[in-house]
Amino acid sequence: MGSQQNIIATLEANIEQLLERYEFLQKENQILSNSNFVLQQSNKGLEDEILFYKEQLQVLKIAKTIGGSEGYKKDTKAKIDFLVAEIDQCIKELNT
Template sequence: MSNTLEAIHLLEDKIQTLLFNYEFLKKENEILLQSSTSFQHKILEQQQLIANQKVAYDTLKIAKTIDGSSTRDTKLKINTLIREIDKCIIQLQE
């Protein structure tokens, strides 16, 4: 009979330990999910910031091309663009 009681007490102790571990892991999982969500939001914000910076960089690059190097280079680029537009118009008319 005492062996049965000891087995029951041992089983109760193991169940209590399992329940404690379950609650601990459940709380830890919630914390990790919150952290994951927070990091995902930060990643999205950083991606938006990068996209905005890329647009600003491209705009600055275009402005530097038009304003910067020399009027000769700018005229050549504009003429190249005009020729490409003319080719497109000719293809559309055909």
């Protein structure tokens, strides 16, 4: 009989340890889930900020091209004229 009681006591102790471990892991999972959410929000904010700065960089590049040397101005005007001509050609083709 004593041996069965020892087995039962060991099983009860193991079950108790498993339950404690389960509760600990649940809490840890919740903490990690919360941390993950915060990091995702931070990442989204940083991605938005990167996009904003990329747009600002593009605006600065355009401004530099327009406000640059006479050679840049001529190149820019030539590009704009070319694009306008292409658009005019497309409009003509659409109207025919």
